[in-house]
Amino acid sequence: MRSSYCSNAALRGQVYTALTGSTALTELTKEQLQQAMENCATEPVHTPDAIQPHGYFLAFNNNFEVLTHCSENIEALLGVSAEHLLGHSAPDYLKSSWKEHLLRLRQLASDSVGFDDEINNNDVYCTMYASGDSICVEVEPLVGRLSSSFLSELQAHQEQIRFSNSLDETLNALTKSIGEIIGFERVMVYKFDEEWNGQVIAELCKQSTIRRYLHQRFPASDIPKQVRELYSKNPLRSIVNSTQKPAGIIAHEDKRSLDLTKGVLRAVSPIHLTYMQNMGLHSSLSIAIFQEEKLWGLLSCHGLEAHPLNIQQRHAAQALVTLASQRLILQQQYETAAFFEAIENTRGALISDNQEINEPKALFEREGNKWLELFRGNLVALAYGNNVLKCGAELPDERILAFKKWLNKKCRLVGTFVSRNVMDSEVAEYFEETALRGVMAIALPAGSSSQQGWLMFFRPEQIEELEWAGRPNKDTIEHYKGKAVMSPRTSFESWKETIKGQSSLWLDSERKAAISLAEDLAIALSAYEVEILNEQLSAANDKLEHLVHTDALTQIWNRYHMEYVLDEQISAAKRYSHELGVILFDIDNFKDVNDNYGHDAGDAVLIGLSKLLEKELRDTDDFGRWGGEEFMIVAKHSDLEATVALAERLRQRLEAATFDDVGVVTASFGVTFYKGGESRASLVKRVDDALYDAKENGRNRVVAVE
Numbered sequence: 001m002r003s004s005y006c007s008n009a010a011l012r013g014q015v016y017t018a019l020t021g022s023t024a025l026t027e028l029t030k031e032q033l034q035q036a037m038e039n040c041a042t043e044p045v046h047t048p049d050a051i052q053p054h055g056y057f058l059a060f061n062n063n064f065e066v067l068t069h070c071s072e073n074i075e076a077l078l079g080v081s082a083e084h085l086l087g088h089s090a091p092d093y094l095k096s097s098w099k100e101h102l103l104r105l106r107q108l109a110s111d112s113v114g115f116d117d118e119i120n121n122n123d124v125y126c127t128m129y130a131s132g133d134s135i136c137v138e139v140e141p142l143v144g145r146l147s148s149s150f151l152s153e154l155q156a157h158q159e160q161i162r163f164s165n166s167l168d169e170t171l172n173a174l175t176k177s178i179g180e181i182i183g184f185e186r187v188m189v190y191k192f193d194e195e196w197n198g199q200v201i202a203e204l205c206k207q208s209t210i211r212r213y214l215h216q217r218f219p220a221s222d223i224p225k226q227v228r229e230l231y232s233k234n235p236l237r238s239i240v241n242s243t244q245k246p247a248g249i250i251a252h253e254d255k256r257s258l259d260l261t262k263g264v265l266r267a268v269s270p271i272h273l274t275y276m277q278n279m280g281l282h283s284s285l286s287i288a289i290f291q292e293e294k295l296w297g298l299l300s301c302h303g304l305e306a307h308p309l310n311i312q313q314r315h316a317a318q319a320l321v322t323l324a325s326q327r328l329i330l331q332q333q334y335e336t337a338a339f340f341e342a343i344e345n346t347r348g349a350l351i352s353d354n355q356e357i358n359e360p361k362a363l364f365e366r367e368g369n370k371w372l373e374l375f376r377g378n379l380v381a382l383a384y385g386n387n388v389l390k391c392g393a394e395l396p397d398e399r400i401l402a403f404k405k406w407l408n409k410k411c412r413l414v415g416t417f418v419s420r421n422v423m424d425s426e427v428a429e430y431f432e433e434t435a436l437r438g439v440m441a442i443a444l445p446a447g448s449s450s451q452q453g454w455l456m457f458f459r460p461e462q463i464e465e466l467e468w469a470g471r472p473n474k475d476t477i478e479h480y481k482g483k484a485v486m487s488p489r490t491s492f493e494s495w496k497e498t499i500k501g502q503s504s505l506w507l508d509s510e511r512k513a514a515i516s517l518a519e520d521l522a523i524a525l526s527a528y529e530v531e532i533l534n535e536q537l538s539a540a541n542d543k544l545e546h547l548v549h550t551d552a553l554t555q556i557w558n559r560y561h562m563e564y565v566l567d568e569q570i571s572a573a574k575r576y577s578h579e580l581g582v583i584l585f586d587i588d589n590f591k592d593v594n595d596n597y598g599h600d601a602g603d604a605v606l607i608g609l610s611k612l613l614e615k616e617l618r619d620t621d622d623f624g625r626w627g628g629e630e631f632m633i634v635a636k637h638s639d640l641e642a643t644v645a646l647a648e649r650l651r652q653r654l655e656a657a658t659f660d661d662v663g664v665v666t667a668s669f670g671v672t673f674y675k676g677g678e679s680r681a682s683l684v685k686r687v688d689d690a691l692y693d694a695k696e697n698g699r700n701r702v703v704a705v706e
């Protein structure tokens, strides 16, 4: 665990004096805390101008020709004082071997190279890296001897990590391996949350009497931003002995502070040292754990004594952390894959058994509860246009639609809106007096006919009990170099914080899965809307078709259709030598009906007559209004005799009927039949002649013309 790095350790030799002017505050306001943390985060911890004193530091220009910086303890290594060395070339015996390593550093294009060397009969380990134009070399004496079984032990530990099957198993295997191979009294894995607070999620303590931190949280201020950034550039940080005064770096003419980010000996911030003392620590080793290039957590080892590390141990620790990180990534991927597979399974419901896209409403009824379970929600809603489909807890449609309107106005471009605490957000009004606290809203893809719709998942409150190692707002703020900064915490006393009013955290994998689901639903909506449009279109076409072929008053065929029927039947009769009879009849003295009883009564007669005579016909006969009070019947497969008989039957049926007001109505019938090879015009003319004859011969009769 690291602390608030808020000092400027650039003050060589003086960095360990206690800070003055501290102002103890029992409770800090959020703003004060924020400001102090921001000030801490600007602290240049990467240029401390000092190193940990168990090692030595040299920095050169011009291919080792000019020594520009060295640590004040360099005489102990080279037998010559810093004053005599600065401004001169590196000793020849160093230059020759170091030039090779410099070439290697440049060829590998890596941040640093490490190598064994022998300087003045001392076995040392060197770390070489570039800092601006300077080439820095950090020299550490080799410490300790590893047992001959070290490598086989390391291998066994690697196997344990490699075959671990869950997050807990992996982290426990890691802490155990580090504890056994590297030592330290306490080995922890510390995971960052979305606000950079850390939680101890695995811990191994060598002694039962040692204070435990498992499950406890440390505030984000313990590892400020620039320290987190240092971990991204150099994942390993080893503090060998916090009680030793650091060795300052002396510069020749160039007074620049060198950036020691890539090294291993960088001196420790005085505030962090105080923090370590407050925690009772004398040494520590921290190695960053990354997931998808983002700092995920730290392996953090605490020593109650000074703990010089053998180089192989340090490398082994780093290798074990890398292996565990890969294992964690794999497990995370398995977990995410399983989640996406479950979502995928519900997506199958999009298509019905007969390969058609299901109606969105039916989809919600079928899959809504599964979605709620997978997304750990208590309400899922799809709002589009003025429609709402939902499953789960109650939230009135009007509120969902109002929320959708807000989303379209404020979040359409971003496409998502996620909140764990709606009551503390701009959209609180839509959720008043409800138990909904978390929302994840995903815009349906643009261009769909879903009219700027949104898929929304809601969650209830989840009361969280957080166990903190020390209370961040009970810290002191110190005034250091004119700025308010966080002081090292003196209290690691655990306390519980109850967080109310917010839902559980929405995961990134959940957001991604919701986006695919929203895409599917948009397809379902569009397809379904197209389907509905098609249905409406086909109904409109049917209606149009009906209008085109039907007489609006009597609802029997109109003249257009009867001409079409005549043409059809003429060609069929021609091809298959069928008989085809045609009747044309006209109501007698219909003008009188209109004149005596009015036009409406006349209409009623036309309608009544159509209904009456339609019933007398076979299904195969076509009956239509030829015009005004004139009607035609096309009787298929009917010779002249049969057609005359039909006409006579119709005449009698009509004569026998009475119509309201009007009473009895009669009609005159002309009958003929199709003669091979003749046209429609000639057939119609002949039947018209027959009708004319019927009228001429006294009406209410049937006249056939051959």
Ligand SMILES: Nc1nc2c(ncn2[C@@H]2O[C@H](COP(=O)(O)OP(=O)(O)OP(=O)(O)O)[C@@H](O)[C@H]2O)c(=O)[nH]1
Pocket (backbone or CB within 6 Å): 553, 586, 587, 588, 589, 590, 591, 592, 594, 598, 599, 600, 601, 602, 603, 606, 627, 628, 629, 695, 699
């Ligand atoms: N109410 C009503 N009358 C119609 C309609 N179509 C035509 N008529 C009337 O039918 C009458 C036809 O009159 P005319 O052609 O003189 O024949 P008619 O009175 O039936 O005499 P004949 O055919 O010689 O027996 C006219 O008064 C038309 O206005 C209609 O759709 N509704």
